[in-house]
Amino acid sequence: NPKPQTVSQEVVDQVQKMIDDNPVFVAAKSYCPHCKATLQTLFDSMGVPVADALVLELDKMEDGPQIQTALKQINGQRTVPNIYIGQEFIGGNSDLQKLYMSGQLKTKLQKVVRI
Ligand SMILES: N[C@@H](CCC(=O)N[C@@H](CS)C(=O)NCC(=O)O)C(=O)O
Secondary structure, X not given: OOOOOOOOHHHHHHHHHHHHOOOXXXXXXXXXXXXXXXXHHHHHHOOOOHHHEXXXXXXXXXXXXXXXXXXXXXXXXXXXXXXXXOOEEEEOHHHHHXXXXXXXXXXXXXXXXXX
């Protein structure tokens, strides 16, 4: 299931809609340790309600490679985790952890979810 170099605008629009429809959006892979760290911070440390987040496990999805390429077209990042909070592109796990350490993650989350 190889990753395409580009995807159609239709696929880009579908991915953008998933970002737009969810307070927290994370594209992850089930085996990825950086993704595990991100999900632990969001759900265990910060207490983000599961219902407020869409977590995609791209390696378990038939269209996972298409979604990953669409995200690259949307925000320029090719790695997972690929994280949005309130439709703001955060980046990857290292970016999320910096926000967590500085206290800014809480501020951003409080604007979009009840924590
Ligand atoms: N600095 C990045 C590292 C993320 C990373 O290396 N992710 C790996 C998976 S663990 C990745 O996306 N590899 C390319 C791929 O899976 O397509 C972060 O903190 O999120």
